[in-house]
Amino acid sequence: MKPATRILQSGSVSVVDYRCTCGPADRPFTEAHCHHSISYVRKGSFGYRWGKRSFELVAGSVLVGHPGDEYMCTHEHHGGGDECLSFQYTSELIEEIAPKKAWRVGALPPIAQMMVVGEWAQSVADANSDVGLDELGLMLGARLAQVTTGKTPASQKPTSRDRRRAVEAALWIDANAQEDIDLTTVAKVAGLSSYHFLRVFAAVVGVTPHQYLVRARLRNAARLLVESEQPITEVALDVGFNDVSNFVRTFGRAAGASPRAFRHAARGDRNFFQESAPPRT
Incomplete structure (x- = not known):
């Protein structure tokens, strides 16, 4: 069983959360990649058979898919299943992100350069970072290019x-x-x-475009919390947050206090400044 949840559908990058519960008793079958993809294994283990090559993927490994390629996943190990965060790319992006040979490596072992971006992406998926998942997908692609070619992209001064x-x-x-x-x-x-x-x-x-977007929304939210009597739910929706709990969490990280406490501060509550002040060293 392979439940898949699409958590981002963007014009350039889509992200799917895969949670497989197959075990040694489940018979493997042939599948085919539909997109160029980079899948970060965040939990568990499974075998990957691609052409004449075989890989054993564990947490931190990366599976690189090429459209049309057939493969088979095996689950010979007891471990309660596996979980992957899969980034799927449009064909227009492929050559710009990484050279053709990078998309034919099949899989990569746990490599530090890939793992740190993969875990960052998972943090974004869990709403614990304000970078965009599509942005992390492009960063992961850039790391794939770096790892497979051994070359670090030259930084260019903006014109x-x-x-x-x-x-x-x-x-x-x-x-x-x-x-x-x-x-x-x-x-x-x-x-x-x-x-x-x-x-x-x-x-x-x-900052990245998504970071700037989130901070623009936070600026607008702070102003509404100070200047209006709108309920916090309405403030969150009006400024662009579709998930109120995500708004409360994101605002709390930025302000050091909840939206409600921030609003009380605007009404003269001095406790806010005491609670959000940095500790003395």
Whole structure:
């Protein structure tokens, strides 16, 4: 049994959460990859048979899929199943992210450079980071290229045109922060590919587009909490958070207190400043 939950459907990158409960008693069968994909194994173990090659994947391993390739997964080990976070890419992105040979490696063992991005991605999926999952997908692809070629991409200084595009994109995000925005959408506004735009925006603004979007929403939320009597649920939805619990958690990380406590501070509650002040050393 392989329950799959799509947790992101973006124009350039889609993310699927796979949770397999198969065991040694389950008979393996042939499957085929439908997309170029990078799947990070976050838990458990399984065998991967691809062509004449065989891999044993454990937590921290990476499975690299190529569309049309047939494969078979085996579950000879007792471990309660396995879980993977799979990033699927559109064909337009492939050559920009990594060379062709990178997509034919089959799988990679637990490699530190890949693992740190994979765990970061899982943290994003759990709503514990404000970077976008589509952004992490591109970062993971860049790491795949680095690991398979042994080359670190040369950093390029943004041109004056890049800087203008990044600033204009930031202004566009500010004006549309309440909408459902993904990396592909903003990249089109800037007239760049998603991969190139992510690198340019981060270099110029200092944060990723999704981080900037979240912070724009937090700015708007803080203002509404201070200036209005709207219920916190309405504030969250009005500024663009579709999940109220995610808003409360994200706002709490930023402000050091809940939205309700922050609003009380605006009403003159001095305890807020005492609670959110950094400890003395």
